[in-house]
Amino acid sequence: MALVDAMRPRPGLKVLVTAGASGIGAAIARAFAEVEARVVVCDVDRDALGRFASAHPAIAAVPCDVADEAQVEELFHAVEARLGGLDVLVNNAGIAGPTGGVAEISPADWRRTLDVNITGMFLCTRLAVPLIRKSEERVIINLSSVAGRLGYAYRTPYAASKWAVVGFTQSLAKELGPEGIRVNAILPGVVRGERIERVFAARAEALGISVDEVRKSYLDKVSLRRMVEPDDMAAMALFLCSPAGRNISGQALSVCGNTETI
Numbered sequence: 001m002a003l004v005d006a007m008r009p010r011p012g013l014k015v016l017v018t019a020g021a022s023g024i025g026a027a028i029a030r031a032f033a034e035v036e037a038r039v040v041v042c043d044v045d046r047d048a049l050g051r052f053a054s055a056h057p058a059i060a061a062v063p064c065d066v067a068d069e070a071q072v073e074e075l076f077h078a079v080e081a082r083l084g085g086l087d088v089l090v091n092n093a094g095i096a097g098p099t100g101g102v103a104e105i106s107p108a109d110w111r112r113t114l115d116v117n118i119t120g121m122f123l124c125t126r127l128a129v130p131l132i133r134k135s136e137e138r139v140i141i142n143l144s145s146v147a148g149r150l151g152y153a154y155r156t157p158y159a160a161s162k163w164a165v166v167g168f169t170q171s172l173a174k175e176l177g178p179e180g181i182r183v184n185a186i187l188p189g190v191v192r193g194e195r196i197e198r199v200f201a202a203r204a205e206a207l208g209i210s211v212d213e214v215r216k217s218y219l220d221k222v223s224l225r226r227m228v229e230p231d232d233m234a235a236m237a238l239f240l241c242s243p244a245g246r247n248i249s250g251q252a253l254s255v256c257g258n259t260e261t262i
Helices: 023-034 046-055 071-081 107-132 156-179 192-208 209-220 230-240
Strands: 016-017 037-041 058-063 088-091 141-145 182-188 254-255
Touching: 016 023, 016 071, 023 037, 023 088, 023 230, 037 046, 037 071, 046 058, 058 071, 071 107, 071 254, 088 107, 088 156, 107 156, 141 156, 141 192, 156 182, 182 230, 192 209, 230 254
Parallel strands: 016 037, 016 088, 037 058, 088 141, 141 182, 182 254
Antiparallel strands: none
8 A cells, every 4th residue: 555545544434523513623524524434523512513514414413412421322323323333433522611710610610621521522432432343443533632731720620631531542542452443632732713712812811911912822832833723633633544543542642833831
């Protein structure tokens, strides 16, 4: 096989992308569809899901809050009905959580952040693994963050959950590796889009400075001094599902322009 061909996933992969209606998830879903995968996305935002479904009718769209066990079970019924199995699970669902000092964060906000960002990942993975075991490709990709390797002041629930994703990933890679299931985490940095702009605004309010000052402070800590794009995460996901990625497992792969600190 030519090296360039080895870097492309095989056509016909059966792929589920959680929180796939916008942002990184949508970029990943579109990228898989472009290489002729069969894709299902889910999302808790029904309006965004409707817009995505209208724009991409070939991609099945299912409403789901991944923190809700019953809804996750319904999602996987839909995946089996639409795809007849599963080769690749992309656990992308996550929320930013609250911004503030630890004494100011409510237990409810803490719980919701971890419920979505790590418990939701567990709920999806536990139902995906029996399906993936029956396939030949066998890939799980978990979205963490550079906050999963760096401390993140005023964002403790988010950082805690993203560190947990890395631990979950490395533990699963050891558990499932003997069955040929590869598990990796992608750690995005400052990703261009509406979500990071909301983070900038919340942090500016918490610190009493301007949004422009916050934006500059983030990019000053990135060696390349620029944001990354959602398509950069999609490119990494495709690579991890290609023959060229067949021996990559248990890794926390930063796509962040070398974020030095946050």
